[in-house]
Amino acid sequence: MFNNFFFIGLPYAALTALLVGSIFRYYRLGFKVSSLSSQFLESRELFYGSRPFHWGIIFLFFGHAIAFLTPRAVILWDSVPLRLVILEVTALGFAFSALFGLLMLIQRRFKNRRLWAVTTKMDVFVYIMLLTQIITGIWVAYFSRWGSVWFASALTPYLRSLFIFNPDIAAVSVMPLSVQIHIVSAFVIIGMIPFTRFIHFLVYPFAYITRSYQYVIWNWDRKKIRTSGKMVNGVRSKNN
Numbered sequence: 364m365f366n367n368f369f370f371i372g373l374p375y376a377a378l379t380a381l382l383v384g385s386i387f388r389y390y391r392l393g394f395k396v397s398s399l400s401s402q403f404l405e406s407r408e409l410f411y412g413s414r415p416f417h418w419g420i421i422f423l424f425f426g427h428a429i430a431f432l433t434p435r436a437v438i439l440w441d442s443v444p445l446r447l448v449i450l451e452v453t454a455l456g457f458a459f460s461a462l463f464g465l466l467m468l469i470q471r472r473f474k475n476r477r478l479w480a481v482t483t484k485m486d487v488f489v490y491i492m493l494l495t496q497i498i499t500g501i502w503v504a505y506f507s508r509w510g511s512v513w514f515a516s517a518l519t520p521y522l523r524s525l526f527i528f529n530p531d532i533a534a535v536s537v538m539p540l541s542v543q544i545h546i547v548s549a550f551v552i553i554g555m556i557p558f559t560r561f562i563h564f565l566v567y568p569f570a571y572i573t574r575s576y577q578y579v580i581w582n583w584d585r586k587k588i589r590t591s592g593k594m595v596n597g598v599r600s601k602n603n
Contacts, residue, residue, distance in 0.1 A: 381553055437512075
């Protein structure tokens with residue numbers, strides 16, 4: 364019952380919540396789809412925390428995706444011990460980068476009163492789940508080494524069995540507790556995407572990449588505005 368709930372029921376519940384919740388929120392609450400950026404409240408620590416966190420998470424995400432999509436290529440790469448060590452050490456380095464960035468973001472939010480005022484219970488839950496995911500990932504990398512090999516050979520068949528609606532949990536049922544927690548926390552994060560700030564991943568403004576530059580032209584002296592007592596500065600618009 365334990366294994367069936369966490370490795371069959373939870374994955375399907377998480378994927379259903381992701382699909383249905385994302386569609387509902389986009390079409391019914393589209394204007395509330397946002398990362399709710401706190402950059403205006405504090406930017407310096409956000410910069411130094413978000414950079415290592417995002418780079419670490421992005422590399423790890425695509426690393427897992429490659430092992431899922433092309434397991435044979437990963438196993439072939441890992442067949443050479445030197446390449447295996449390079450891959451594992453690199454992945455572990457990005458994991459520590461993500462952990463460092465996340466810890467900086469957590470302490471930034473908790474020590475700043477303005478940030479704490481706009482922090483919700485769901486934000487705290489997100490931080491807990493991200494910490495769980497990253498720490499268990501590091502735990503697995505250190506105590507259950509060569510994860511890129513057994514992920515491609517054991518976890519990929521399990522994940523694929525979920526997508527073809529023929530779950531095979533024989534492999535994950537006997538894996539170490541750290542691996543099982545890592546899997547469960549991953550599905551929990553997937554399931555809560557529509558209900559958190561993570562939803563902004565699905566509406567990333569890719570059009571910004573190809574759009575023309577935006578020119579901002581000031582028609583007044585910004586230094587004078589700071590010392591001016593006028594209610595309206597600059598040139599007033601006129602109706603023709």
